Amino acid sequence: MTKDSSSSSSIQIWVPNLFEFKGGIQAYLCDVLAALDDLHEQKDITLDDVVVLNKLDSKKPQDLFKASYFSFKFNGQLPKVFQTPAFTLNALTTSWQQRPELIVCGHLNFAPVAYLLHRLLGVPYWILVYGVDAWNIEDSLRRRALQAAEKVISISGYTRDRLIKEQGLPFKNISLLPVTFDTDRFQIKPKPSYLLTKYSLKASQPIILTVARLADDEQYKGYDQVIRAIPLMRQKIPNIHYVLVGKGSDRPRVEALIDSLGLKNYVTLAGFVSDQEICDYYNLCDVFAMPSKGEGFGIVYLEALACGKPVMGGNQDGAIDALCHGELGILVDPDNVDEIAYVLIEILQGKSSHPILYQAEALRQRVDEIYGFRRFQANLLALLKESNLVTL
Incomplete structure (x- = not known):
């Protein structure tokens, strides 16, 4: 069942960083945010609030993601030893207060916290996986978090196939969202x-x-x-x-x-x-x-x-x-x-x-x-439809 045009969605996206280091994961996550922004502007989805919890950055560039429904919470301004506990506390308290309709873990490292919130509040979550981060996983808590995720989103069929083989994840639980570029x-x-x-x-x-x-x-x-x-x-x-x-x-x-x-x-x-x-x-x-x-x-x-x-x-x-x-x-x-x-x-x-x-x-x-941006948007929209986060 999809949302009607008067309804809206609240999403949290947890990211390691976005702005102060430019790598493949950072570029991919920025593309996810940009695609969400465009889909909202085109009225394909209605967003009430997109909270981005950022572990390592201390601020964002002024010219990026100015939309009022985007809000950022940073932990990178803290000493390194406090960043992980502060991020975890932010994730727990923000989710408890907001009760988001979806949490998107921008890295597998965040999945255990999302799993805990899912057990406490019933909030569904996605896990984005890229490559070596999701290969040969031995940590039992991460394995349980993978099994309980509403979706595991892989950037490639190769990583998807490894997760199926190594972690026993059902094929239907893993979706593809290949990368895009300008x-x-x-x-x-x-x-x-x-x-x-x-x-x-x-x-x-x-x-x-x-x-x-x-x-x-x-x-x-x-x-x-x-x-x-x-x-x-x-x-x-x-x-x-x-x-x-x-x-x-x-x-x-x-x-x-x-x-x-x-x-x-x-x-x-x-x-x-x-x-x-x-x-x-x-x-x-x-x-x-x-x-x-x-x-x-x-x-x-x-x-x-x-x-x-x-x-x-x-x-x-x-x-x-x-x-x-x-x-x-x-x-x-x-x-x-x-x-x-x-x-x-x-x-x-x-x-x-x-x-x-x-x-x-x-x-x-x-x-x-x-792999152009339009195809990326269409792929993301299809995934959101499956999670009842779209308007028709």
Whole structure:
């Protein structure tokens, strides 16, 4: 049964942070809020109050989420030792006073508190899951919270399938809400001359690109394997060049790997690149490669596709979803350096038999149809309908 047009909904959304650190989870949660805002403005849903409990941020930018029905409660201004207990107390007291119709846990870490409130007050809750956060869960309380959730919302079929296998969750209890991105930020353009000059490259030179955080705990991104594949690729394409965008604590180890293979002239570590410049880096390359094996989804694949670039990803994680099981790109064994080298050579030599790989406009159109913001809104609306939080 759906709500009538005069009724309204009160929702709480619990987030780790949104504004002071920009990562994939933060971007996804901001997209959820933006979609809720748009759906309300379009009168697809009626919102009385959306309370966002934020654990780590201390404030929000003035120009974001100004709607009167959005309210934010921050804990990041407190010393770190007090943030978790303060967040928990806020969640309990706010929920007790407000009795929301739905709690959305923006991270699995919050699920035990939502489970407690569900037991005390009967408030239904959703849990958003992304990737490694929901794999190999051993904590018994989190497992019970997963089982009791009204919905577990996964950004990818890969994570959903792992939860079914590892936690025994029924298929019907897990819904998909794939990520979205701002398609308009990414356009098909020629290789930027200023970047060619900056890195002493030629427009005709075959360039491979990866965009990833170089963190010690994110070596699963696969940039090591691309680096190791370069000597093999150079046998067929001597002037090949690899540009690796990203910063982090793993950079010294990556530099040592490059030096040990004698590839200093064939690899560029570009470091941090701003949002304003990142589209230029996608347009600099001839193929985007990130053969990862621990990615929850991988929005960078979508950004590269929106720039019309051929994309290669790993076949053991969320890249399977991002590339639509191979419809939008090529999936490889992320541990097989020979296969990575062979596929990249084939793509760069124009010999791939993939039907869409060299059709830049078709790649862009298809990724917008599947992962654009309108589709994201429609997917979220469908989930809300199932929870009796819409007007018709």
